[in-house]
Amino acid sequence: MTTETTITFTIDGQTIEGRAGQSIMDAADQAGIYIPRLCDVEGLHPQGSCRVCTVKANGRSTASCTQPIEEGLEVENETRELRNYRRDLVRMLFHEGNHLCPICEASGNCELQAMAYRLGITQASKFPYLQPVRPLDASHPDIALDTNRCIRCGRCIRASKDIDGKHVFGYVGRGIEKQVGVNGSKLSKTNVSIEDYAISPDVCPVGCIIRKGEGFKTPIGARKYDQSIIGTDKKQPGN
Amino acid sequence: MSDSPKKRLATTSLAGCFGCHMSLLDIDERILALIEQVEFDRSPINDIKKITRRCDVGLIEGGCCNEENVHTLQEFRRKCDVLVAVGQCAIMGGLPVMRNAIMHSDDPLKECLYEAYIDSPYIQNDNHQIPNDPALPLILDRVYSCSEVVKIDYQIPGCPPSGDMLWQTLTSLIEGRPENLPLELIKYD
Numbered sequence: 001m002t003t004e005t006t007i008t009f010t011i012d013g014q015t016i017e018g019r020a021g022q023s024i025m026d027a028a029d030q031a032g033i034y035i036p037r038l039c040d041v042e043g044l045h046p047q048g049s050c051r052v053c054t055v056k057a058n059g060r061s062t063a064s065c066t067q068p069i070e071e072g073l074e075v076e077n078e079t080r081e082l083r084n085y086r087r088d089l090v091r092m093l094f095h096e097g098n099h100l101c102p103i104c105e106a107s108g109n110c111e112l113q114a115m116a117y118r119l120g121i122t123q124a125s126k127f128p129y130l131q132p133v134r135p136l137d138a139s140h141p142d143i144a145l146d147t148n149r150c151i152r153c154g155r156c157i158r159a160s161k162d163i164d165g166k167h168v169f170g171y172v173g174r175g176i177e178k179q180v181g182v183n184g185s186k187l188s189k190t191n192v193s194i195e196d197y198a199i200s201p202d203v204c205p206v207g208c209i210i211r212k213g214e215g216f217k218t219p220i221g222a223r224k225y226d227q228s229i230i231g232t233d234k235k236q237p238g239n
Numbered sequence: 240m241s242d243s244p245k246k247r248l249a250t251t252s253l254a255g256c257f258g259c260h261m262s263l264l265d266i267d268e269r270i271l272a273l274i275e276q277v278e279f280d281r282s283p284i285n286d287i288k289k290i291t292r293r294c295d296v297g298l299i300e301g302g303c304c305n306e307e308n309v310h311t312l313q314e315f316r317r318k319c320d321v322l323v324a325v326g327q328c329a330i331m332g333g334l335p336v337m338r339n340a341i342m343h344s345d346d347p348l349k350e351c352l353y354e355a356y357i358d359s360p361y362i363q364n365d366n367h368q369i370p371n372d373p374a375l376p377l378i379l380d381r382v383y384s385c386s387e388v389v390k391i392d393y394q395i396p397g398c399p400p401s402g403d404m405l406w407q408t409l410t411s412l413i414e415g416r417p418e419n420l421p422l423e424l425i426k427y428d
């Protein structure tokens with residue numbers, strides 16, 4: 001018999017209760033408070049790499065998806081300063097890859113785009129567009145990989161390793177050159193399958209992993225984030 | 240309001256498809272209210288080819304893919320108090336910018352023109368010649384977004400932006416308020 005220790009802390013002044021060992025994000029989710037995120041998704045281990053979930057915990061910036069809660073912790077989430085950080089991070093992801101939303105099959109379902117909508121990104125940005133040369137791998141009969149849109153969140157890597165037990169995806173290179181590679185010379189030479197969880201629509205937040213033959217099943221304008229702002233469909237407390 | 244002078248509005252399409260201008264017509268009957276408040280200066284809508292005098296607001300559709308686009312954009316910047324990049328092409332280059340990512344040799348422009356007119360298996364012109372009529376503006380080494388060329392004050396995203404979005408922004412700017420789009424209207428597609 002174990003009794004779970006309850007931890008009480010605050011997010012933007014609101015008192016929250018969580019369990020010892022929970023991350024700030026998990027506890028916030030349970031309380032129905034949304035913290036923006038890209039590399040973290042339910043069902044996969046947190047990786048803490050995109051930093052879009054950055055909050056201030058007792059005044060220090062930290063990734064809320066990996067930072068455990070503590071008794072009496074004061075967390076800031078929806079502040080002007082943090083929104084500006086998040087805006088810059090999301091903008092940089094747009095500038096680092098080649099994101100042509102008007103021709104992207106993920107448009108409307110894409111979490112990166114939805115985050116930009118939520119953050120109200122409409123102003124001219126101070127960053128240059130890098131316009132990198134990135135490969136498209138359409139060798140597989142059921143799956144295509146358009147790395148122009150990859151934000152290197154690692155969700156496919158964790159899904160393939162931890163859920164499918166396959167290690168189809170992995171990081172290659174470092175720094176700005178860091179990319180997602182596959183365990184074969186091209187996708188058709190790997191053990192990937194359209195049945196893999198890593199290939200399911202929930203895993204890749206953007207339009208990099210494409211399930212062939214399903215394009216435009218739902219028309220542009222009627223897609224997930226055309227209906228509601230990301231994070232506003234959160235579960236209510238207690239669910 | 241009615242006796243205050245009308246604001247002047249200029250619009251142009253650079254390396255765009257005129258979709259954003261078509262979308263402006265999607266404000267439907269609100270165009271009557273718009274005409275009450277603004278006078279169109281240079282615009283494809285009235286076919287005035289040169290800006291006649293200083294304008295309050297300039298709307299730019301499309302990025303810059305040739306030298307004429309650059310000259311037009313610079314003229315708009317000089318003569319408009321507020322300059323707005325309208326649509327994804329003006330904001331980040333849009334579909335024409337795809338050529339930037341495919342041009343990666345030492346001679347990117349040549350590579351682009353050869354792909355378009357000489358080498359590609361899909362080309363339609365049988366004489367396989369690169370168009371070189373002196374009347375054609377010179378193509379740039381790559382496609383530039385508007386903010387790479389001049390200072391842009393506001394952006395209205397979308398491909399094209401909806402009539403509602405254009406209306407929201409235009410009415411704000413005409414009344415001298417900053418752009419303030421409701422989040423629900425922001426779309427990049």
Ligand code: SF4
Pocket residue numbers: 098099100101102104105106107108110111112113149206207208
């Ligand atoms: S992946 Fe998302 S942000 Fe990138 S082009 Fe597609 S819809 Fe736009």
Ligand code: SF4
Pocket residue numbers: 149150151152153154155156157169180203204205206208209
């Ligand atoms: S392919 Fe998709 S899931 Fe994998 S790292 Fe890139 S963006 Fe993330």
Ligand code: FES
Pocket residue numbers: 036037038039040047048049050051052053054063064065066
């Ligand atoms: S969601 Fe926490 S770092 Fe990406």
